[in-house]
Amino acid sequence: MTKTINDVYMQLYHRFKEADDPQPSLSARELTACACRVDKDRTAEWGHIYLDDATVDYAHLLCDRCLDGEPLAYILGEWDFYGLTFRVDRSVLIPRADTERLCELVIERARQKVSPRILDLCCGSGCIGIAAAHTVGDARVAAIDNSEGALRITRENARRLGVQNRLVAVYANVLEAPPNSMGQFDIMVSNPPYVTRTEMHELDRSVYSYEPHEALYGGADGLDFYRAICQRWSGLLVPGGVLLFECGWQQATQVAAIMDEHGFSGIGITEDLAGVPRIVFGYWSSAS
The missing domain is CATH 3.40.50.150 (Vaccinia Virus protein VP39)
Known part of the structure; x- marks a missing residue:
């Protein structure tokens, strides 16, 4: 079944929530945007954009890495500090x-x-x-x-x-x-x-x-x-x-x-x- 970006976000959100991630919404949003190469601040559009299976699988692979302990910032390759985004x-x-x-x-x-x-x-x-x-x-x-x-x-x-x-x-x-x-x-x-x-x-x-x-x-x-x-x-x-x-x-x-x-x-x-x-x-x- 073809999935939208929002579908993938919800899947990742539930995975993080079940794993007791302290910020499941943030983690899911950041990884979804990274995997799908979309703007994390334009989530209103996510329900209308459909993904191929490879992108869905990639999003779950990133989630696997995060749940295994790899810091989210290193997976994303960047992190926000003092209102600015820094490469890490x-x-x-x-x-x-x-x-x-x-x-x-x-x-x-x-x-x-x-x-x-x-x-x-x-x-x-x-x-x-x-x-x-x-x-x-x-x-x-x-x-x-x-x-x-x-x-x-x-x-x-x-x-x-x-x-x-x-x-x-x-x-x-x-x-x-x-x-x-x-x-x-x-x-x-x-x-x-x-x-x-x-x-x-x-x-x-x-x-x-x-x-x-x-x-x-x-x-x-x-x-x-x-x-x-x-x-x-x-x-x-x-x-x-x-x-x-x-x-x-x-x-x-x-x-x-x-x-x-x-x-x-x-x-x-x-x-x-x-x-x-x-x-x-x-x-x-x-x-x-």
């Missing part, structure tokens, strides 16, 4: 809503400057720096990662979102000293690897089996990158420049102590959009 693959972490508040804070501070320079450390997909450049028209961003795959994705996202002329993606290891001639920055932001050794073994299978471990593991106590950034990279901030971190839900006090130890002032902790104390910020002193 298994070389980068999937952008998460937890990080949107950090992005907001970066943008708020960038808007207070003229032609602000932003340094995005451990950039991954580039979502933070690119969202800031997209929102603040005179911002310039340097995005740093030690993964060539991540830098490739960052450059692609910058092109797709039209900020490639104001963003440079640079290969560097954040645990080491910065490259020469980086210049100075008004804002430094990082959502670094912060999963502890113990937590790595407790991660959900969809994370542990698919997302890049080098973008997750932050050392035995999860704080290696915070120490390295404060010790080795803070000198790239202009006097009074701000450093903003995302951290694990139990790490904020420890990260604030590391910043204090390395000469930051005005240190604060704020919550993400879910009310979790996940963001730590502080200001670099000219006397440091």
